[in-house]
Amino acid sequence: MHELTVATQIREGLEREFGSASSxxxxxxxxxxxxxRIRVGALSGIVPEALEFAWPHAxxxxxxxxxxxxxxxFVEVSVDCAACGTPTITPDLNRLRCxxxxxxxxxxxxxxxxxxxxxxxxxxxxxxxxxx
Amino acid sequence: MDxxxxxxxxxxxxxxxxxxxxxxxxxxxxxLVSGPGSGKTELLQRTMSDLRPHLRVAAVTGDLATExxxxxxxxxxxxxxxxxxxxxxxxxxxxxxxxxxxxxxDEVEVLFIENVGNLVCPTGFDLGEDxxxxxxxxxxxxxxxxxxxxLTMSSQLAIISKCxxxxxxxxxxxxxxRNIEEVxxxxxxxxxxxxxGEGVDEWVELIRERFATKTAATAG
Numbered sequence: 120m121h122e123l124t125v126a127t128q129i130r131e132g133l134e135r136e137f138g139s140a141s142s143x144x145x146x147x148x149x150x151x152x153x154x155x156r157i158r159v160g161a162l163s164g165i166v167p168e169a170l171e172f173a174w175p176h177a178x179x180x181x182x183x184x185x186x187x188x189x190x191x192x193f194v195e196v197s198v199d200c201a202a203c204g205t206p207t208i209t210p211d212l213n214r215l216r217c218x219x220x221x222x223x224x225x226x227x228x229x230x231x232x233x234x235x236x237x238x239x240x241x242x243x244x245x246x247x248x249x250x251x
Numbered sequence: 252m253d254x255x256x257x258x259x260x261x262x263x264x265x266x267x268x269x270x271x272x273x274x275x276x277x278x279x280x281x282x283l284v285s286g287p288g289s290g291k292t293e294l295l296q297r298t299m300s301d302l303r304p305h306l307r308v309a310a311v312t313g314d315l316a317t318e319x320x321x322x323x324x325x326x327x328x329x330x331x332x333x334x335x336x337x338x339x340x341x342x343x344x345x346x347x348x349x350x351x352x353x354x355x356x357d358e359v360e361v362l363f364i365e366n367v368g369n370l371v372c373p374t375g376f377d378l379g380e381d382x383x384x385x386x387x388x389x390x391x392x393x394x395x396x397x398x399x400x401x402l403t404m405s406s407q408l409a410i411i412s413k414c415x416x417x418x419x420x421x422x423x424x425x426x427x428x429r430n431i432e433e434v435x436x437x438x439x440x441x442x443x444x445x446x447x448g449e450g451v452d453e454w455v456e457l458i459r460e461r462f463a464t465k466t467a468a469t470a471g
Contacts, residue, residue, distance in 0.1 A: 121340050121372045128258050135261075136254065157258065164374045164401045212400040213434055223436035227404075233375060235254045 122169040126177035129155065129235060134183055137240070152187040153248055154239040160194045160232035161212065167191040187238075196230030259375055265344035269379030274469050276356035279462040280364065282378050284402060285386035286395070287368030290412040292320045293445040294386065294454075295363055299327035301455045306462060307358060311350045312365035313342040320365065330354070341372035344379060361462055370399040381465060387431075388413040389422035396430045403434040408441070410454065415444040 137150050159165050171189060178184040197208045200217035201224040208229075209218060216223050239248070257263060273280050283291050292312070299308045309330040312320040321333035334342060334350050347364060364380060366373045385406035387395050390413055396403040403409070409431045417424050428440050441457070443450035 124339065125258060128261065132256070132258065132261060133254075162401050162404065164371050212404075213397045215404075215434075233258045235256055235258055237253045237255070240252055 122165060123173040123177060125165055125233070126170060126173040129157065129189075130177050130181055130184055132235060133238065134181065137183055149243075150183065150240045151243055152184050152238050152240050154188050154190060155184070156190045156192065156236040156238070158192045158194055158232045158234045158236050160230040161196050161210075162227070162230040163233040165233060167193055192236070194229050194232050197228045198225035199228050200225050262344050262376055265348060266377035266379045269344055269348055272356065273362070273379055273381075274465075276359070277466045277469060278356050278359050278362050279458070279465050280362045280378075280380045280382070281458065282364045282366060282373075282380035282383045283386060284366045284370075284373045284383060284406065285368060285388075285412075286370045286391060286399075289368070289386045289388040289391060290445060291365050291368070291386055292323050294410070294412055294443060294451075295365060296323055296327055297445045297448075297451055298455060298458070299324065299329050299363070301451060302361060302458065303327065303329060305459060306360045308361045308363065309354070309359045310363040310365060311347060313346070313367040315339070315367065324365075330359075336367055340367060340369050341376055342366050342378060343376050347378050360466075361458060370395070370402050374401045374405050382407055382461060385409045385431075386412050387427065389417040389424060389427070390420050393423055393427040393430055396427070396434045400434045403431065403438075406435070406438070408439050408457075409435075410441045410443055410450075412443055412445065414442045414449050415447045 159167055170191060174189045178187060195208045195210060196212060197206060198215055199206045200220060200222055202222035203217060203220040205217060205219050207218050215225055217225055285291050295310060302308045310324045311332050311334055312324060313334040313336055314320055315336050318333045321331045324331035332350050334346050364378055383406045385403055389411060411424060411427055424442060431438055431440055441450050441454055443454060
């Protein structure tokens, strides 16, 4: 629902990190980004397809990120059961129960992720990577 | 090149700064989330009126457009400020910080943040609150918590609003409560009606207790 906001936050985060000029009129960026890898958990409320759709629009005028692709790793919800100690992955967000013993006393271990994992960067004068 | 950090880390940092600021000034902060039309403003009006003899309250309220909600909340006599989000579907920490920037927080003891009516997007945005409260109206149907599990899971208290209408709209309030329990076991649930007053005393008392607990902890 707010994937454009999230795409913009990724952009702003990376621009802060890599000190890019924020518009094409400013000085040329020190680096160019070709690929951004992010991690999206099932509980984050973010739909990967919508984020992929928003990404080029959020970055079109960014000297650092214009043309960069986004690769999204989706993480299912995983829970650790306090009763029987079993870690499991559950696709059912409405019933965060231990699938083995049924206990509701579980700790959500994964699924809240919304992280930038890594980026591929190069100097502006280096050639762009060739698609295999 | 590894980056490894949360995409919303900027908001997290700003929310942490807000939380520090609220703690320094002894302000207890409630973030009220729900779908549109579930009665956040109506309940807040009543809550603020009832709290005012005991505590200094204030509110900020987020909407895409119109200042209607701030005007309604200001009828309680307490400071209320509108945050216009334009096209944004939720409040972020920097919007709250900007809205209260010129307020003297020593004059505020309880701050209500009425989020934009939306059951999805506010989930990941910490506003520095002490308590996130999910409001679900009887008119919305019993299965809302099941349909929007992420926001339900991120809330520490649930309020069922418009209980005076439950019979008229054939809402099974017990089923609604079970559905909240299903998604987030152990969540305390209050049944309220801002019109009839049902549950409002209990809700007001809960806020007074939480405020006292917070200020006792920070003062100590």
